[in-house]
Amino acid sequence: MRQLIDKILEIKKSNKSRIIAKRMSEFNALGKKPSEELFKELCFCILTANFRADKAIEIQKEIGQQFLTLPKKALAEKLKKLGCRFHTKKAGYIVEARKHASTLGKIWHSFSSGPTAREWFVKNIKGLGYKESSHFLRNVGYTDVAIIDFHIIDLLARNGLIKKPKTKSLTKKSYLSIENVLKKLAKRTGMNLGELDLYLWYIETGKILK
Template sequence: MSRADELLEKINGLKNSHVKKLVDMRMEEFKQNGGKASREIFKELCFCILTANFNAERSIEIQKKIDDGFLTLPISQLTEELRKLGHRYPQTRARYIVEARRYADSLKDVISRFKDSSLLREWLTKNIKGIGFKEASHFLRNIGYNDLAIIDFHIINILSKYGLTDRPKTMTKKKYLEIESILRKIAKLSDISLAELDLFLWYLETGKVLK
């Protein structure tokens, strides 16, 4: 059995375990997020801005505590809140969030104009500071898109462990799309979406199914 086949076997094992129910619950949660008002969707974007080079679980806790403050707090106060809550880059992330507020009321309309999720991802990376390919993919997955890959170090670790990619020194757009293509093939062979695959792979690496 090849290393790739081993990984497929592990994924299929998870599909037939209690983890499948956890993944299904998350997928339903993401779908519901996409139906919310623009300002609620904006708060999810803020969460994804926080996750760049920072811990996802801690970002979830910060999002819960700040909540509407993402929409209302002055930059100095938002910076202080992020600092108190232990974010690694409080000043920079506060600035990105405050600058992104110009889209808080129109974000849902902007999203609805795009029929192609890849083009929407490109728009996000070009128009929202602090949002790269990973963060844009994460945001779109969390509001119901299921055809983009969220490539972080957990995913790289798994693919590298099974000989499917090398660990890149820097994540260029070209490299991101190459790895996304590998993940797309794995998802197809596993008969699941890229969004579901991400959750299963995250579970393999961390033992958790987070958003």
């Protein structure tokens, strides 16, 4: 853990920390926007399941407001054209999630913590597991949930903090266990889980996305 902590603290002293702080500020600002804007971010998080985040960002920008309006078949065709994996299934998830589009802000603001909100999203939004729900919540301002994807798992495993899971799909128990490891790392580095994810992602990929 010491080596990883030192690396994080080194980045905290660099200009990358300002970029990360700006990104966190953007997340807070997004959380205050109308529900329809939050819905577009929810769609982005649905797209990221088993798919590259940078490509999902491109698709989100391309489709924009049409996440709210395109019929399922047309949306699936557009997702396919833009290179999205599992386009038919994800189009279905997005169309079904539209029933919450106008009340999304009210829904997530009603919870007292990220973990509590996450349970609701996992249960009520098809296409969102613990990783995707955590991703959405972090991107709209929550800082107390971890986004655990294979990049984070690989990094933690290489540093001896966890044993690499045998399968890509994490059970709830495994997810929360790894999240607890990340909580300890966040405490040791003086940051919240939302910030920590951006630092770890930068270490692993060289990118600061969202």
